[in-house]
Amino acid sequence: MGDAECIARTAKIIAQAAKENPCVVVVSAMSGVTNRLIEAAKIAEMGNAGDALAVLNELRKQHQAAISSLIPDDKKGARLRERVEEVLAEGCRLCGGTALLRELTPRTLDAISSLGERLSAPLVAAAIEELGVRSEAIEATEVIVTDAYHGGAEPRMGLTREKSQARVKPLLEKGTVPVVTGFIGATADGQLTTLGRGGSDYSATILGAALDADEVIIWTDVDGVLTADPRLVPEARTIPVISYREAAELAYFGAKVLHPKTLNPVVQAKIPVWIRNSFTPEKAGTKITPEGRSIGGGVKALTAIRDVTLISVGGPGIVGLPDVVGRTFSTTAEVRANVLLISQSSSQNDICFIVATADAQKTVEALRKEFAQDLAHHKVEHITTDPNIAIVAVVGENMRGTPGIAGKTFSALGRDGVNLIAIAQGSSESNISFVIEEKAVKTALITTHREFGLGAAQG
Ligand code: ASP
Ligand code: MG
Numbered sequence: 001m002g003d004a005e006c007i008a009r010t011a012k013i014i015a016q017a018a019k020e021n022p023c024v025v026v027v028s029a030m031s032g033v034t035n036r037l038i039e040a041a042k043i044a045e046m047g048n049a050g051d052a053l054a055v056l057n058e059l060r061k062q063h064q065a066a067i068s069s070l071i072p073d074d075k076k077g078a079r080l081r082e083r084v085e086e087v088l089a090e091g092c093r094l095c096g097g098t099a100l101l102r103e104l105t106p107r108t109l110d111a112i113s114s115l116g117e118r119l120s121a122p123l124v125a126a127a128i129e130e131l132g133v134r135s136e137a138i139e140a141t142e143v144i145v146t147d148a149y150h151g152g153a154e155p156r157m158g159l160t161r162e163k164s165q166a167r168v169k170p171l172l173e174k175g176t177v178p179v180v181t182g183f184i185g186a187t188a189d190g191q192l193t194t195l196g197r198g199g200s201d202y203s204a205t206i207l208g209a210a211l212d213a214d215e216v217i218i219w220t221d222v223d224g225v226l227t228a229d230p231r232l233v234p235e236a237r238t239i240p241v242i243s244y245r246e247a248a249e250l251a252y253f254g255a256k257v258l259h260p261k262t263l264n265p266v267v268q269a270k271i272p273v274w275i276r277n278s279f280t281p282e283k284a285g286t287k288i289t290p291e292g293r294s295i296g297g298g299v300k301a302l303t304a305i306r307d308v309t310l311i312s313v314g315g316p317g318i319v320g321l322p323d324v325v326g327r328t329f330s331t332t333a334e335v336r337a338n339v340l341l342i343s344q345s346s347s348q349n350d351i352c353f354i355v356a357t358a359d360a361q362k363t364v365e366a367l368r369k370e371f372a373q374d375l376a377h378h379k380v381e382h383i384t385t386d387p388n389i390a391i392v393a394v395v396g397e398n399m400r401g402t403p404g405i406a407g408k409t410f411s412a413l414g415r416d417g418v419n420l421i422a423i424a425q426g427s428s429e430s431n432i433s434f435v436i437e438e439k440a441v442k443t444a445l446i447t448t449h450r451e452f453g454l455g456a457a458q459g
Helices: 004-020 033-045 049-070 074-101 106-113 115-130 157-173 200-210 244-252 316-320 324-334 357-370 372-376 405-415 438-451
Strands: 025-027 135-138 177-181 184-186 192-194 216-220 241-243 273-277 286-289 301-314 339-344 350-356 382-395 420-425 431-437
Touching (some): 004 049, 004 115, 004 177, 033 049, 033 115, 049 115, 074 115, 106 192, 115 135, 157 177, 200 216, 244 301, 324 350, 339 420, 339 431, 350 357, 405 431, 431 438
Parallel strands (some): 025 177, 216 273
Antiparallel strands (some): 301 382, 339 350, 420 431
16 A cells, blocks of 8 residues: 555445455555664664654654545544554654664564554554445454564464454454454464564465455455566466465565465465455456466466575585585574575585575575585585576476476577576476576566467466
């Protein structure tokens, strides 16, 4: 939600839907707000309370302006303004405390970064009421129970189910639309947590599963899941139906539409998830279902991940070291670096894997420490990094058992002069990934997209 106009549009979609079926709304912060809050937290950590409070002040203006344009009634507006002040006052105390201690714990960062959703939910609820539909904002700390892993908490579904049903069902029975803060949860003893950046989608599927929803609709600013990034591939198209597995592969590989964990909660109950564009609600978007739908050729979509770094651990000496693989990946786990792709040739001279560039430095430092002895004795000859690479993934569930897809992909790339650095295919066969130079991404995507006819209408 960018501004008041976006909120008004959102409210209209909700009010319309609520007239047809009971629905629960999950909201994210207004755009840019979470980034600003994290910035304020970091500024406070450096001891600069004044600048942190100045950021909060800008957020105050942004939300007050939205209230003025959405809620003409002074009395209702005043109540909402008061709520905004309460939430921001909490933000001021949190930033003040952080600045005083010059320490930002993960728990405090969660408390600060969650303020955006706590500001937007009452606003959206009020905007819905403006349209004559009863609505109430709910803090997700009351309904989503998580573990205590701050910054990336995992839901505890049993408890979440109990709490959300008890809190939300009575509202639905009264015809009131609950508006729940996305991104946020709380531990069983009430400590606020967040689900990770972009986590509102995840909140929506968690609640969808906990409340036995018929479907979950994620309203965003793109037309659904596309065959490729349209900024790079002009012929890219919206995919009408896609399977959980395909969507998860795409999410995992950086297609920005979904938080990677979004589909986990709904898989068991087989609840379909829609991705739709709130700017063009007349379009159907993409439906994510347990099976998806097969299309000719098996390939559904392409995706590229940039901002990744290739790390290689190797040298002829590692052939005889039986535990290099184990030690390498316990090290990446220790520093919590998410490994996106692994490739090892059968000669075992070299293990190469890919992590987000943001994680590369700490990973390499930890590896150099882990293998210090072996490096000194030349058993491990090198630990090197290459940040100028990207991963391209070719995704499609029906690629399984369809021979020739890798062949077709790689000969097309060869023809267009794209050099392959590493290749990986999981045994699920729903994804072939390859590593190329970053500057070749556009060519690789366009070539592969054309090779598999992804721009043509899909049945
Ligand atoms: N506001 C949170 C974020 O920006 C969650 C979300 O937008 O989904 O990460
Ligand atoms: Mg977001």
